[in-house]
Amino acid sequence: MNEFELIRQYFLRPAHKALLGNGDDCALIAPGAGNVLAVSSDMLVAGRHFFADVDPCALGFKSLAVNLSDLAAMCAKPLAFTLALALPNADASWLAGYAKGLFACAERYGCELVGGDTTRGPLTISITVMGEVPLDLASRRSAARIGDDIWVSGELGGAALALALKTAGQAQGSTGPVMPELVRRLEYPTPRVELGLALRGMIHAMIDVSDGLFGDLRHMLDASACGALLREADVPMPAQLLRLPVAQRRASAFAGGDDYELCFTAAAQNRDAIASAAKACQVRVTRIGEITAQAGLRLLDGGLEPVEATTVAALCGFDHFG
Amino acid sequence: MNEFELIRQYFLRPAHKALLGNGDDCALIAPGAGNVLAVSSDMLVAGRHFFADVDPCALGFKSLAVNLSDLAAMCAKPLAFTLALALPNADASWLAGYAKGLFACAERYGCELVGGDTTRGPLTISITVMGEVPLDLASRRSAARIGDDIWVSGELGGAALALALKTAGQAQGSTGPVMPELVRRLEYPTPRVELGLALRGMIHAMIDVSDGLFGDLRHMLDASACGALLREADVPMPAQLLRLPVAQRRASAFAGGDDYELCFTAAAQNRDAIASAAKACQVRVTRIGEITAQAGLRLLDGGLEPVEATTVAALCGFDHFG
Numbered sequence: 001m002n003e004f005e006l007i008r009q010y011f012l013r014p015a016h017k018a019l020l021g022n023g024d025d026c027a028l029i030a031p032g033a034g035n036v037l038a039v040s041s042d043m044l045v046a047g048r049h050f051f052a053d054v055d056p057c058a059l060g061f062k063s064l065a066v067n068l069s070d071l072a073a074m075c076a077k078p079l080a081f082t083l084a085l086a087l088p089n090a091d092a093s094w095l096a097g098y099a100k101g102l103f104a105c106a107e108r109y110g111c112e113l114v115g116g117d118t119t120r121g122p123l124t125i126s127i128t129v130m131g132e133v134p135l136d137l138a139s140r141r142s143a144a145r146i147g148d149d150i151w152v153s154g155e156l157g158g159a160a161l162a163l164a165l166k167t168a169g170q171a172q173g174s175t176g177p178v179m180p181e182l183v184r185r186l187e188y189p190t191p192r193v194e195l196g197l198a199l200r201g202m203i204h205a206m207i208d209v210s211d212g213l214f215g216d217l218r219h220m221l222d223a224s225a226c227g228a229l230l231r232e233a234d235v236p237m238p239a240q241l242l243r244l245p246v247a248q249r250r251a252s253a254f255a256g257g258d259d260y261e262l263c264f265t266a267a268a269q270n271r272d273a274i275a276s277a278a279k280a281c282q283v284r285v286t287r288i289g290e291i292t293a294q295a296g297l298r299l300l301d302g303g304l305e306p307v308e309a310t311t312v313a314a315l316c317g318f319d320h321f322g
Numbered sequence: 323m324n325e326f327e328l329i330r331q332y333f334l335r336p337a338h339k340a341l342l343g344n345g346d347d348c349a350l351i352a353p354g355a356g357n358v359l360a361v362s363s364d365m366l367v368a369g370r371h372f373f374a375d376v377d378p379c380a381l382g383f384k385s386l387a388v389n390l391s392d393l394a395a396m397c398a399k400p401l402a403f404t405l406a407l408a409l410p411n412a413d414a415s416w417l418a419g420y421a422k423g424l425f426a427c428a429e430r431y432g433c434e435l436v437g438g439d440t441t442r443g444p445l446t447i448s449i450t451v452m453g454e455v456p457l458d459l460a461s462r463r464s465a466a467r468i469g470d471d472i473w474v475s476g477e478l479g480g481a482a483l484a485l486a487l488k489t490a491g492q493a494q495g496s497t498g499p500v501m502p503e504l505v506r507r508l509e510y511p512t513p514r515v516e517l518g519l520a521l522r523g524m525i526h527a528m529i530d531v532s533d534g535l536f537g538d539l540r541h542m543l544d545a546s547a548c549g550a551l552l553r554e555a556d557v558p559m560p561a562q563l564l565r566l567p568v569a570q571r572r573a574s575a576f577a578g579g580d581d582y583e584l585c586f587t588a589a590a591q592n593r594d595a596i597a598s599a600a601k602a603c604q605v606r607v608t609r610i611g612e613i614t615a616q617a618g619l620r621l622l623d624g625g626l627e628p629v630e631a632t633t634v635a636a637l638c639g640f641d642h643f644g
Contacts, residue, residue, distance in 0.1 A: 002639075019358055023545065024463050025395035025529060026360035026453070031352065036341055037359060038348035039436065041450055043406035045443030073347035084365035084406075084448040114361065117448075121367030126406040126439075126448035128363055131348070141346050207347060223345070317324075 003118055006090050010099040011083065011113060018080050018114045027114035029080050035132035038076035042067050046123035051166075056094045058187035059125075060101025065191045066210065067129035068109050069260040072196035073208040074138045076131030078111035086121030109193050139199070139206035139264065144224035148204055148265035148291040151274065153192050153283050156213055157249070158238040160256020162186040182240060189260040195285075196262065198277040206264035212255040214316045217263055218297055230289035233302045254299075255315040265291050323412045325440055332421040333405065333435060340402050340436045349436035351402050357454035360398035364389050368445035373488075378416045380509035381447075382423025387513045388532065389451035390431050391582040394518035395530040396460045398453030400433035408443030431515050461521070461528035461586065466546035470526055470587035470613040473596065475514050475605050478535055479571070480560040482578020484508040504562060511582040517607075518584065520599040528586035534577040536638045539585055540619055552611035555624045576621075577637040587613050 007022070015021025020028035031037045044063055046052040064081065071078055083102070087095075106113060111129065162182035192208075199206070205224055207216050213235070221228055237253045244252070266274055271287070278285040292298075297316065299307040323331070329344070337343025342350035353359045366385055368374040386403065393400055405424070409417075428435060433451065484504035518528070527546055529538050535557070543550055559575045566574070588596055593609070600607040614620075619638065621629040 019457060020460070020462065025392040026362040026398060026460075028358050028360055028396075028455075028457065028460055030358040030457075036350050036352040037452075038350055039402070039404060039450075039452070040348040041404035041406045041438045041448070043408055043439045043441055043443075043446070043448060045408050045441055045446075048441060048443055070347040074350075076348060080361075082361060082363035082450055084363045084450075086365055086367050086446060116363050117365045119365055119367055119370060121365075121370055121446065122444040124365070124367075124408060124443065124446050124448075126363070126365060126446075128361075128404055128406075128450035130359075130361070133350075135341060135350065135352075138342070138348075138350055140342065 006095065006118060010095045013103065013113060015112055015114060017112050021112065021114045027080065027082070029114065029130060031079070031132040034134050036135045038071055038074045038131045038133050038138065039128065040067055040070035041126065041128040043124065043126040052123060055187065056097030057101035060098040061105045061188050063125045063127055064102055064105040064111065065189050066260060067127045068105070068111060068191035068193055069189070069208040069210065071129055071131035072192045073206050073262060074133055075196045075200045075206070076133040076138065077197060078109045078129065078131045078193060080112045080114040081127055081129040083113060083116035084126040085116065085118045086124040087118065088120070088123055109191065137200045139203055141205050141207050141220045142223035144205035144220055144226055144265040144291045146226055146291055146293045149268055149271065149287045150228055150230065150263065150265050150289040150291060151285050151287055152209070152213070152236065152261055152263045153195055153278070153285050154259070154261040155236045155238050156209065156259050156261060157241045157253030157256050158182045159186040159189065159258035160252040161241060163258060164252065182238065186258055189258065191260060192262045192283060194281045195278060195283045198281050199264065199274065202270045202273050202277060203264045203266040206262055209259045209261045209263055211257045213263060214254045214297060214312065218316050221297060227292040227295045227297065228289055229292050229298045229300065231300050231304070232307070234286060234288045236284065236286045250315060323414070328412050328417065328440060332417045335425065335435060337434055337436060339434050343434065343436045349402065349404070351436065351452065353401070353454035356456050358457045360393055360396045360453045360455050360460065361450065362389055362392035363448065363450040365446065365448040374445060377509065378419030379423035382420040383427045383510050385447045385449055386424055386427040386433065387511050388582060389449045390427070390433060390513035390515055391511070391530040391532065393451055393453035394514045395528050395584060396453070396455055397518045397522045397528070398455040398460065399519060400431045400451065400453045400515060402434045402436040403449055403451040405435060405438035406448040407438065407440045408446040409440065410442070410445055431513065459522045461525055463527050463529050463542045464545040466527035466542055466548055466587040466613045468548055468613055468615045471590055471593065471609045472550055472552065472585065472587050472611040472613060473607050473609055474531070474535070474558065474583055474585045475517055475600070475607050476581070476583040477558045477560050478531065478581050478583060479563045479575030479578050480504045481508040481511065481580035482574040483563060485580060486574070504560065508580055511580065513582060514584045514605060516603045517600060517605045520603050521586065521596065524592045524595050524599065525586045525588040528584055531581045531583045531585055533579045535585060536576045536619060536634065540638050543619060549614040549617045549619065550611055551614050551620045551622065553622050553626070554629070556608060556610045558606065558608045572637060
């Protein structure tokens with residue numbers, strides 16, 4: 001199978017939203033009237049972002065889902081994506097599985113594959129996703145305001161716990177029947193696209209939690225020149241985490257990546273509207289703290305006592321070069 | 323140096339054309355009034371598309387230039403790009419060189435870095451470039467018409483010859499003082515952006531010659547459901563190629579990649595307009611054949627005798643999985 005046959009067999013689909021899809025030097029797309037284009041790129045490397053032997057269908061789904069999460073965090077509606085794929089070899093069964101998961105995600109969220117590149121090389125996936133949003137409704141991370149509520153969608157820490165258990169070779173059987181649900185959060189994350197759209201106009205700043213709540217939130221605080229006070233007891237997490245020792249629970253829920261939930265800030269007057277919007281999307285949203293004039297990220301424990309700053313700081317850092 | 327410091331130090335530049343540049347979940351861009359967005363992605367892998375020890379400045383320039391060439395082939399004007407970069411380590415001198423070449427190309431062609439991703443991994447570069455073009459002026463590869471002239475810009479085969487000599491370890495001294503010029507074509511290809519813009523409205527189909535003239539032209543012929551008759555003696559090539567045995571000359575000029583010249587078709591009535599447009603861009607353009615109703619790619623040799631079909635077919639294929 002040569003490169004062009006590979007593309008034809010696994011990755012060519014007719015374009016509906018794009019003006020010109022796969023197969024030319026460029027694809028042609030246009031945001032709808034009144035919209036601008038939101039663009040984000042991610043790169044996933046085997047052995048770093050995923051296990052080389054991960055189910056290719058899960059990998060296909062997740063590789064697009066993590067990009068769609070960036071669109072969700074800007075309140076943008078998915079439009080199209082390109083896929084650049086380096087493969088050690090053209091393995092038909094791997095490609096069929098990867099394409100199945102990729103297009104399942106693409107169809108679920110209305111995002112078309114419009115171009116890309118395939119080449120031989122160490123297994124690496126780079127996706128660029130494009131969506132549309134009215135310029136004044138795009139939720140920038142610099143838009144948090146003092147006094148804002150801080151909200152998160154879903155639950156935090158489940159994906160990180162699943163990853164920790166898998167890495168430790170304990171994924172089988174050790175945590176009882178609920179474990180597959182955590183693995184599913186790790187392998188098939190849900191980009192909160194509908195929630196992002198439903199929150200348009202109700203919120204100030206928003207980010208997606210990809211590298212860990214504290215680290216990602218800190219980027220928002222830096223960009224917005226403010227601080228945050230969080231209540232540990234209010235942070236929603238799966239029941240399995242609540243049974244863990246406090247250090248491990250905090251590491252998963254506050255520093256663990258891969259949840260792809262949304263963290264956003266909004267004025268208190270929008271609490272009811274936000275709750276209604278989230279309910280319509282069937283997504284849980286929870287207020288976990290407030291934006292403060294005092295800089296830095298502070299955490300109150302279950303007894304509403306301040307957690308030591310060094311403990312909080314240690315939970316802030318995820319670094320691909322660390 | 324952590325990931326965010328690395329991005330800040332080497333890759334953060336203020337956005338001028340983009341509505342929102344680096345540093346958020348997404349960049350925000352918009353094509354100008356009357357334009358749509360042209361999008362293309364490429365992936366370059368160390369050891370496959372470039373030597374791992376290539377001058378990082380040249381690599382930075384070329385990694386963007388090859389993407390701009392795709393925009394040129396659609397008559398699109400560069401606007402913005404994202405960069406996804408996997409690096410074995412955060413080597414400050416390599417990064418400084420890479421960024422220097424990358425931004426030299428970006429500034430030369432007015433294309434802004436608006437986002438991306440950096441991670442640890444085998445050296446891999448994936449760029450997605452975005453440009454703007456009025457929908458009806460985008461030159462699709464399916465638009466060739468029977469009777470059209472076939473044109474190419476510049477000269478073909480120089481980059482392939484340089485690569486062959488470098489691969490054979492003969493790059494130093496063996497071909498005299500003109501050799502550095504060929505190496506420059508390989509390492510610092512010139513995307514024909516201005517020519518693509520100048521040709522708007524004068525041409526039918528256009529592609530860029532990245533994988534070899536014959537292979538790329540065949541994609542155009544397939545998409546346009548027609549054939550081509552080329553005159554070998556008319557194909558422009560560097561003087562060094564003319565001194566080579568015929569098989570080697572043909573391999574470089576017809577099957578050799580990395581030239582990033584434009585190949586386009588146009589009605590005979592536009593010959594003067596095209597010549598003037600190219601002259602204004604200071605780019606040589608040459609008519610090398612015609613689009614035919616008869617399918618397939620045929621070549622006439624220096625005596626205008628048909629070259630055997632098997633010889634032509636052998637020059638058509640470049641395959642990343644071959």
